[in-house]
Amino acid sequence: MKKSIVIIAILVTVGAGYAIWKGADAADQKTAQAPETGAALVEVKLPGTLSQNAEIGKAAFEAKCSACHGANAAGQDGVAPPLVHKIYEPGHHGDESFQRAAANGVRAHHWRFGDMQPVEGVTRGDVTMIIAYIRELQRANGIY
Template identity: 65%
Template structure:
């Protein structure tokens, strides 16, 4: 009887994982999956950015966009979108971005692997980058 429950639980977990993978990327069909490096979300970019966010955009484009994509839209197979509800301020506060840059991040929300620490960015650089990301998030309804 116990074996039956374990087997049923294992099958249910496998089905849940398959369903998550199918819905996470729109389709299990490789032909319709986004190409490696393609943006993962559509991002509305505000017409104007604050001076801090303009500075942050420069830093983001130079350092972060290689993985997190243009305008923080993510890059398939490279890194997650930061314009996403997972990164809203109430879940990932500004200090979490500081810590991610300093220490790196162990993969936990996305299947992209671990984020390594990012050398060469000061706290002030990250503050400006976060200002840019937060303005993008607000423009896309993420508060």
Template identity: 65%
Template sequence: MKPTTVIAATLIAVGLGYVLWSAVWQRSAEQSQPVLEAGALVNVLLPESLSPEAQLGKRGFDAKCAACHGRNAAGRDGVAPPLVHIIYEPGHHGDESFQRAAALGVRAHHWRFGDMPPVTGVTSSDVAKITAYIRALQRTNGIN
């Protein structure tokens, strides 16, 4: 076989390999990137699974919190902040701050959304489960 044929065949093989690798990598990257929902303030990656407590918390969050804080705690533009955000990491806003926010409301201090009213119809046990859900979302998104 001529050296030019070997070189041409090698270049073709490398080119095809690159095209295939790039197509697979691009598809994989697209699948791992969440799509920012309309009105959401942050992208939120979802955990592969939730503990039983966090599963109950998701239900509670969807019923009592999502209307303002958005689906999967991604926030809602002009309404309420995302809870999957470094500001709400456990070292800055511990679990008790979620209990107090639900029971007493919150005066605006980190964001320009206005005050949060108390949340009616949730018990401290409900809030603990909702917090477990929020913490699971935060961990999945690198907020520990």
């Protein structure tokens, strides 16, 4: 009888230890799979070269837009959407929509990042160059 109780106690202890170990492993996997706030939302393939206008636009984008929209317009989890995305293809969001968003801000409508505020200190000319950069990134990623 005592031998049975000892065996049952060992099995319960081993079973509980295994359950705790697997629970911790599952939590680690869940954490590893969850994107961090600020993590890029899409993988962006860079074009081999950029036009002169797109080079100017890249510099302007990095100065005024990348803090929210991420490096190479890949977006940032919990911050702002990727602009290298089919939602922003020219047939859906024409160049003027970028101009208006920069000048006036835009109410959230495709994503759950909240409203975009106007971008201080950019001109229509700056935004034209930024658009050239974004469109070249989009084309390099199969978005026309």
